[in-house]
Amino acid sequence: MSEIINKITQRISEDTIELFKKNDRRYYIEIKPESIKKVASLLFNELGFRFITATGMDCEKYFEIIYHFSYDKTGEIVSLRVKLSKEKPEIYSLSSIFSAAEWIEREIWEMIGINFIGHPNLKHLLLSDDWPDNSYPLREK
């Protein structure tokens, strides 16, 4: 385990559900959805990670968002995984921590239908403005 990953795991032990090391440069950490702001802020503001993007997907029993962060000093990528319930898919927006989250959160909102609490401008990004409500292209039928 590299130095930077040790630093992270020490700080977020109570927020972590599972840590998975894919190889030397790829780590996946599943965390509790309510801790996302705390962990993202730790990575971005304190440890100097760069936010790459987020992947939203519809798994059968839950929705999943994976936030990918890059540590450019060593080339490691830490992916934070959160699982959200199908009944009420929502999570705190990260756009107050870094502006780069604004677009991708709008995209996940319109494609999968996950609500981002506290997003300043949650409107369509890729789909047209008159796209019907409650119709999400990337949800499994």
Next chain:
Amino acid sequence: MKKIIPIGPYHPLQEEPEFFKLYVEEEKVVDIEIEIGYNHRGIEQISTLKHYDQIPFVVERICGICSTSHPFAYVNAVEDLAGIDVPVRAKYIRSIIGELERLHSHFLWLGLAGHFIGYNTIWMWSWKHRENVCDILEVISGNRQHYAMFKVGGVRRDIPNDLVPQIEKMCDGLLSVIDMFRGAIMDDPVIHARLKGVGVLTKEDAIKYCVVGPTARASGIDIDVRRDDPYAAYGEVEFNVPVLYNGDVFDKAVVRILEMYESIKIIKQCLEKLKKEPEGNIETKIDFIPPGEGIGRHEAPRGEVFHYIRSDGSNRPIRHKIRAPSYMNIASNKVAAVGQTIADAAITLAAVDPCYCCTERATVVDLKTNQEILCWDDLVKLSQQKTEKIRKLYE
């Protein structure tokens, strides 16, 4: 008098349609709204309907200029997922194609940037010399664009050893050309006056917007995936990563020119090592892709391309996330263009190297009378007139 200048949104041929709405008071841009998604093709979804060997062709069509960037990042992602090792010869070929693409893409940008500020000679020269690179790519792959060179586990075509001298000759010829452009831009007082301090993206904003590629490196952020997270042959060759600190259009241009020297350096080292590898050994055979997830990155001409693949063990991915560099870079125009004059708008928006055809359809609307119409051509003309004015001062 407050005006809105809409730039865009689209043209059927463009690669990245986008719509900039500039809010203008007098000459000054006070706010900017950016809209994208006019030509959303749903490639992430299409990709999950294709099998792993077809996807490089699909993702290659995302971009018409840096067409090899997406297959490059995609094969990196699948190889990360399945833990596949690629033959050494294939690694060199991959890096050579990637760097040739960077060369022609930067030539293209340089030409357009020159045109926007009224240096049409730079435009013509730059595009003329870009042809040399495209010709070599055609000799190697059969195509000027969409080379179809990449596949999971290796490359589709070899670069035969007897082709190496021709590529080396082309690279040597380009060195003097890049020297000429460096002189034309860095030694010209008019260009200094025209581009320095224009469209500044500060380091703080660059970090906040998580910009990548030359846009980040011109703002003092020292990142380059090729060096930081080596893949293909980039770990085995020596090159520098030019970083500048002012974040203005001038620095963005200089960073790209300096990068072209490094690209040539990389190509020549790869060719040298390629000759020592046995011909024809360009592919690892893959039987199946196991369940799991993988992340691949590539430093495209515009910055880091990111691909994420999730597999359930079948012959198709269940999720394929793609993030192109302009997705981050275009958003940063929100800070770089505000506070500029309209005459600087064209070159500032262009400095992150998005696609230009998209901005061909620009109009200025006077909110009060709804009458006055300026088009993108007029914006470019304004930009060129400003250069002309500066040039007169120096005469």
